[in-house]
Amino acid sequence: MTGSSLDTTLADSVSSTGSSSAGSPKPSATASSGFPALNLDAFKTRVDVINIDGVGRTRNDILDPLVRPLFEANTFEEVVLRAHTVRRRLEELGAFKAINVFIDTSSGDNATRDGLEVTYSVVETRRVVGGVNTSIGNNNDGSVVLQLKCPNLFGRGELFQTEYEYGTKHTTGFQTSFAKPLVPWLWPQPRLTSTLFQSGFDAPWSGFRETDRGLHVDLSFKSRPSIAHSVRWEAVWRDISALTPSTAFAVREECGHSLKSSLKHILTWDQRDNPIVPSKGTLFRLQQECAGLLAGNVGFHKHELELQLNRPVPLLSDVVIQASLRAGIMKPLQKIDTVTCINDRFFIGGPLTLRGFNLHGVGPHSEGNALGATTYWNAGLHVYTPLPFRPGAGGFGDYFRAHLFANAGNIGDFAYTDDHYKNFNILLNRLRYSVGAGIVLSIGHMARFELNYCLPFGQQSGDQTSPGLQFGLGVSFVYLKMQI
Amino acid sequence: MPNVLLTESIAVELGGSDPWPDNVQLFQPFDSEQILLPDVAAVRSVQAFLRMCALPFSVDQRANAEQMSPSGAIPFIKCGAFVIADMDPIVAFVNTKGIHLSHHLDSSQRADMRAYMSLVINVLHSAELYITWTHEYTYNTITYPRYSFATPFPLDRILCWKKRRAVQAAPNPSGIRKLDSISWSDKKLVDVYDEVDSCCQALAERLGTQLYFFGDKKTELDALVYGHVSAILITPLPDTRLKDIINSYPTLIEHFRRIDNDYFKNY
Numbered sequence: 166m167t168g169s170s171l172d173t174t175l176a177d178s179v180s181s182t183g184s185s186s187a188g189s190p191k192p193s194a195t196a197s198s199g200f201p202a203l204n205l206d207a208f209k210t211r212v213d214v215i216n217i218d219g220v221g222r223t224r225n226d227i228l229d230p231l232v233r234p235l236f237e238a239n240t241f242e243e244v245v246l247r248a249h250t251v252r253r254r255l256e257e258l259g260a261f262k263a264i265n266v267f268i269d270t271s272s273g274d275n276a277t278r279d280g281l282e283v284t285y286s287v288v289e290t291r292r293v294v295g296g297v298n299t300s301i302g303n304n305n306d307g308s309v310v311l312q313l314k315c316p317n318l319f320g321r322g323e324l325f326q327t328e329y330e331y332g333t334k335h336t337t338g339f340q341t342s343f344a345k346p347l348v349p350w351l352w353p354q355p356r357l358t359s360t361l362f363q364s365g366f367d368a369p370w371s372g373f374r375e376t377d378r379g380l381h382v383d384l385s386f387k388s389r390p391s392i393a394h395s396v397r398w399e400a401v402w403r404d405i406s407a408l409t410p411s412t413a414f415a416v417r418e419e420c421g422h423s424l425k426s427s428l429k430h431i432l433t434w435d436q437r438d439n440p441i442v443p444s445k446g447t448l449f450r451l452q453q454e455c456a457g458l459l460a461g462n463v464g465f466h467k468h469e470l471e472l473q474l475n476r477p478v479p480l481l482s483d484v485v486i487q488a489s490l491r492a493g494i495m496k497p498l499q500k501i502d503t504v505t506c507i508n509d510r511f512f513i514g515g516p517l518t519l520r521g522f523n524l525h526g527v528g529p530h531s532e533g534n535a536l537g538a539t540t541y542w543n544a545g546l547h548v549y550t551p552l553p554f555r556p557g558a559g560g561f562g563d564y565f566r567a568h569l570f571a572n573a574g575n576i577g578d579f580a581y582t583d584d585h586y587k588n589f590n591i592l593l594n595r596l597r598y599s600v601g602a603g604i605v606l607s608i609g610h611m612a613r614f615e616l617n618y619c620l621p622f623g624q625q626s627g628d629q630t631s632p633g634l635q636f637g638l639g640v641s642f643v644y645l646k647m648q649i
Numbered sequence: 650m651p652n653v654l655l656t657e658s659i660a661v662e663l664g665g666s667d668p669w670p671d672n673v674q675l676f677q678p679f680d681s682e683q684i685l686l687p688d689v690a691a692v693r694s695v696q697a698f699l700r701m702c703a704l705p706f707s708v709d710q711r712a713n714a715e716q717m718s719p720s721g722a723i724p725f726i727k728c729g730a731f732v733i734a735d736m737d738p739i740v741a742f743v744n745t746k747g748i749h750l751s752h753h754l755d756s757s758q759r760a761d762m763r764a765y766m767s768l769v770i771n772v773l774h775s776a777e778l779y780i781t782w783t784h785e786y787t788y789n790t791i792t793y794p795r796y797s798f799a800t801p802f803p804l805d806r807i808l809c810w811k812k813r814r815a816v817q818a819a820p821n822p823s824g825i826r827k828l829d830s831i832s833w834s835d836k837k838l839v840d841v842y843d844e845v846d847s848c849c850q851a852l853a854e855r856l857g858t859q860l861y862f863f864g865d866k867k868t869e870l871d872a873l874v875y876g877h878v879s880a881i882l883i884t885p886l887p888d889t890r891l892k893d894i895i896n897s898y899p900t901l902i903e904h905f906r907r908i909d910n911d912y913f914k915n916y
Contacts, residue, residue: 421713424804
């Protein structure tokens with residue numbers, strides 16, 4: 166739920182009665198409507214009263230500081246802008262289903278001249294909300310999620326949520342979480358979430374099944390309006406078991422139980438207009454994880470970044486060029502008694518990363534099972550166009566895109582020296598690349614289907630290619646599981 | 650761990666054509682810090698059997714040997730592309746390569762041998778499981794510290810508790826003997842020792858004055874009995890009654906010493 170644009174807010178939420186100075190303001194009043202163009206910030210006003218109608222269980226001590234910025238407005242334009250900001254803050258609280266704003270002149274005994282009365286008419290969410298959703302992961306898998314939510318549980322925007330997931334690749338999961346906005350009226354908007362979870366899934370590209378049980382505590386906040394941070398501590402008990410008796414022995418050696426206690430920081434700066442088929446904007450994501458500091462027997466530090474640039478081509482309409490780069494590096498921690506496990510390492514290959522290769526089919530392999538590696542990079546250049554001849558334009562056809570692409574990448578357990586030039590050569594040595602074309606379908610702006618014809622090159626021993634038609638399902642981001 | 654039996658039989662069939670490779674490895678938990686009494690018995694039985702067949706192998710100690718094993722049983726061997734766990738499947742695998750230890754027995758003797766092996770497994774193995782996992786004092790002082798050797802707190806408590814419940818619960822397809830199915834969980838320690846005593850008596854009677862259980866040639870039963878006897882004798886336990894029971898049968902001790910000198914002294 167994003168806030169509506171300023172124009173529509175002004176048009177449908179500002180209402181005034183009576184004959185005072187506000188009149189019927191329309192910011193871009195045209196000559197045909199018969200009103201002269203108005204300069205809104207010429208009107209000096211102040212807000213006398215703020216009403217919030219429809220509040221049931223939401224507490225005043227959280228609503229009070231949220232609406233307080235309105236009192237600092239001096240001109241009508243400021244009042245309208247701040248009313249809009251406050252409305253967005255109330256939406257982000259997650260306590261209300263619908264919020265309407267009414268600005269009126271204030272009347273009554275305590276009214277000042279040029280005073281305004283702002284009324285927020287809200288409808289609170291129900292106490293318990295349930296639903297069945299579908300969720301799409303990054304490994305060509307999808308699942309059904311049954312969800313039960315208690316929004317605004319104690320009146321201050323807390324959210325209690327449990328969900329159960331069942332999906333392809335024998336994915337099962339159960340999760341219960343409690344989230345609380347800490348001081349939502351401050352601009353960083355910190356939010357504390359704690360989650361308890363159990364999940365299990367098959368990893369057939371490596372021949373193991375992983376079962377995770379654990380908890381994590383997450384603090385998310387913004388350091389700038391467009392930069393979101395998430396600092397998370399998690400403790401996970403991972404159980405890796407061989408999937409079939411023919412699993413490679415190198416993978417069998419990594420089976421067992423491990424306990425990972427790690428600190429993770431994710432920084433996201435997303436200026437794109439659409440996460441799945443963007444037409445402009447930039448994405449920058451940096452994820453860093455350090456495991457093994459406090460407890461557990463898994464120790465490593467891992468750094469990953471993702472960069473994506475989108476630019477529409479100047480003369481041709483609807484043609485977008487996208488350049489993307491993902492890279493990651495991981496090193497074991499120098500403590501004794503720590504290990505790195507196969508499920509912590511990086512894998513590339515597949516319909517969304519390096520097209521033309523099997524899912525996770527690039528990199529060190531043993532007897533057909535992927536082993537993962539400690540360094541990778543993956544770059545892509547795409548040209549997106551609408552479907553040729555634009556079938557279904559204006560409706561269903563808008564969700565499709567045709568694209569031409571070139572992907573390149575490399576992965577391995579590289580040993581670095583102090584010479585940067587040599588390191589650069591190591592990363593480029595034996596790189597794999599592929600070119601091709603295909604069709605992308607964006608589902609609900611949350612996930613994408615792709616059907617591509619790919620030609621892979623640069624295959625190394627152990628890589629598994631799938632030239633020709635390849636079908637893929639997934640999310641643009643690498644680590645999140647999005648819900649539709 | 651589904652379908653292990655079917656796939657293992659297929660593996661055994663396919664593996665029959667190749668000779669015994671030089672780089673066979675036998676995997677077990679760490680000897681000094683981790684391995685428990687029932688596993689010591691199983692490991693030594695398999696090692697005795699392989700050495701009796703004159704098949705070379707090397708021992709590889711791993712902390713996660715139990716999770717690496719295809720069926721959860723210790724020990725398991727890696728023979729080329731095949732991974733085979735537990736005494737019976739390993740014996741069957743070796744037999745497909747044309748190497749037999751009890752070929753000289755006729756069918757009634759072989760049936761006899763299987764009956765005694767089954768007795769040993771039912772009684773001695775169950776007694777070892779009981780003492781390791783059900784007896785409270787041994788569990789707290791020996792089993793828990795050793796089983797949780799490589800695992801950090803609090804995971805070690807969870808894993809140990811799960812294993813204890815698995816050992817005591819009703820049988821499951823993984824083939825590890827479960828105490829409930831043979832109603833041993835309700836026994837007292839004294840009853841367990843009585844059962845061990847009668848089992849040893851039966852074995853001593855069968856052995857009589859012979860060198861080995863079936864005359865002068867060694868069989869799988871010798872390897873199995875050696876494994877359990879040696880495990881009980883060399884594993885330090887807070888309660889020494891099990892060792893005393895074994896020691897009260899001198900023929901069994903001599904049988905153990907004979908095999909120990911032949912196959913284990915020089916390794």
